[in-house]
Amino acid sequence: xxxxxxxxxxxxxxxxxxxxxxxxxxxxxxxxxxxxxxxxxxxxxxxxxxxxxxxxxxxxxxxxxxxxxxxxxxxxxxxxxxxxxxxxxxxxxxxxxxxxxxxxxxxxxxxxxxxxxxxxxxxxxxxxxxxxxxxxxxxxxxxxxxxxxxxxxxxxxxxxxxxxxxxxxxxxxxxxxxxxxxxxxxxxxxxxxxxxxxxxxxxxxxxxxxxxxxxxxxxxxxxxxxxxxxxxxxxxxxxxxxxxxxx
Amino acid sequence: xxxxxxxxxxxxxxxxxxxxxxxxxxxxxxxxxxxxxxxxxxxxxxxxxxxxxxxxxxxxxxxxxxxxxxxxxxxxxxxxxxxxxxxxxxxxxxxxxxxxx
Numbered sequence: 116x117x118x119x120x121x122x123x124x125x126x127x128x129x130x131x132x133x134x135x136x137x138x139x140x141x142x143x144x145x146x147x148x149x150x151x152x153x154x155x156x157x158x159x160x161x162x163x164x165x166x167x168x169x170x171x172x173x174x175x176x177x178x179x180x181x182x183x184x185x186x187x188x189x190x191x192x193x194x195x196x197x198x199x200x201x202x203x204x205x206x207x208x209x210x211x212x213x214x215x216x217x218x219x220x221x222x223x224x225x226x227x228x229x230x231x232x233x234x235x236x237x238x239x240x241x242x243x244x245x246x247x248x249x250x251x252x253x254x255x256x257x258x259x260x261x262x263x264x265x266x267x268x269x270x271x272x273x274x275x276x277x278x279x280x281x282x283x284x285x286x287x288x289x290x291x292x293x294x295x296x297x298x299x300x301x302x303x304x305x306x307x308x309x310x311x312x313x314x315x316x317x318x319x320x321x322x323x324x325x326x327x328x329x330x331x332x333x334x335x336x337x338x339x340x341x342x343x344x345x346x347x348x349x350x351x352x353x354x355x356x357x358x359x360x361x362x
Numbered sequence: 363x364x365x366x367x368x369x370x371x372x373x374x375x376x377x378x379x380x381x382x383x384x385x386x387x388x389x390x391x392x393x394x395x396x397x398x399x400x401x402x403x404x405x406x407x408x409x410x411x412x413x414x415x416x417x418x419x420x421x422x423x424x425x426x427x428x429x430x431x432x433x434x435x436x437x438x439x440x441x442x443x444x445x446x447x448x449x450x451x452x453x454x455x456x457x458x459x460x461x462x463x
Contacts (some may be wrong), residue, residue: 142446169366176374186373193461199369204376209408216401219391227386239412243405261382288422289430289456295417296434296451299410307404309442315403319410327415344411345404350369352407353400 129257138259145240145260146267148297151290152180153268156187157275163191167276174272178238178265184204185336202336209342213242216265221245222253229254236261240294243301311356320346421455425462430455 153174160170165187177183186203214237221230233254241260245252306313322344326332335343387436392398421427442450 124371145406147445147449161378165366169370173370173373177377178372179377182377183373190369196365196369196372200372200376203373204380205410207380210377210380211384211406212401212404213386214381216404217386218385219398221385221403229445230386231382234385235378237381237385237403243409264383270397285456287434288459289433289452289455291420291422292417292430292434292455293448294428295413295420296430296448297444298413298433300438300442300444300447302406302409302413303435304441309437312406315406316410321415323411328412341408341411345407346398347409348407349400349449352403353396356399357395358399358402359395 129182129251131221133244134253134339137303138256138261139263140259140308141244141344142260142263144297145238145244146263148240148294149264149337150164150271150274152294153271154278155291156180156275157183157272158190159184160187160272163187164278165191166275170276171269171273175265175273177203178235178268179207179210180239181336205339206336209345210237211240212342212345213237213239217246217252220250220252222251225254233257233261236265238264240264240297241299247305277362285295302333311352315352319344322347421459423459426455426458429458 145229156174157167157170160173161167170187173183173187177186182203185206186199189199189202214234217237225233236257241257241264245257245260249256302312302316306316323340326335326343369427392401418424418427418430421430433454434447437447437450
């Protein structure tokens with residue numbers, strides 16, 4: 116079940132093991148992109164007064180950027196547990212959509228345990244890569260895909276927490292762009308091939324820009340901006356460009 | 363400290379639940395073409411919404427971010443790999459900030 120122009124096959128005897136390594140390969144750039152972001156998270160959390168191990172624990176149990184940044188900020192600000200939980204939940208609501216979308220592409224033979232384990236590794240990036248690169252998602256592919264980013268996210272946080280201010284600011288700033296550059300590398304090739312996908316992306320970008328810059332709407336958190344822009348763009352796409360026959 | 367650990371636990375819980383509920387309990391495939399199309403477009407919309415305009419504020423100044431953005435768009439257009447695009451964009455930002463920042 117490979118998309119021919121996107122997947123380079125790795126020659127191994129066992130096709131199931133091959134899936135794991137394909138996942139590892141696809142996850143590597145995500146892991147690399149996560150290090151500077153989680154590094155910054157570790158830095159901010161420890162600067163704010165949390166010990167490095169708590170910062171790392173947050174990364175290893177939450178595995179989400181916007182949600183844990185917001186939650187940690189609220190912890191540092193001394194907010195109530197209810198406020199912390201509710202805000203984090205709102206920001207993470209978008210995972211409902213991703214999990215739902217990914218569920219449509221799962222290989223049919225997955226057990227409940229496998230599904231529960233895979234679900235933990237759904238992030239904006241692993242979701243995007245898995246759903247764009249694969250037409251059917253197997254357990255071993257997803258496992259391979261998750262391992263690198265998970266370790267990258269945890270390691271980056273720990274390093275950021277320990278090193279705190281060691282990295283020169285200029286380098287930190289330059290690395291801030293890597294994650295977004297990666298997103299661009301993911302969406303541009305399919306957008307080149309499909310006018311519809313280009314339009315969907317344009318709508319999403321337009322809405323998220325409007326929510327960022329228009330007066331009054333600026334108060335929305337980043338998680339809400341992404342959620343609203345996604346829903347609007349996908350409703351638009353499903354209404355005006357319904358796909359004829361989706362397997 | 364107990365309070366902080368409790369907060370971390372609750373955050374982990376509300377990060378996991380939206381991920382696991384649909385994947386674990388919605389076994390049947392969705393038939394509606396509308397909903398299928400909606401879900402098909404989700405990854406592209408999410409990536410678009412996450413990237414822009416957030417990328418403009420990712421490097422501390424909009425000028426260098428625009429340069430990195432442009433480099434990433436150009437390399438992505440020629441279908442270079444993810445790592446290549448990411449590192450060259452970061453390098454362009456670094457050079458811009460070093461010489462002009």
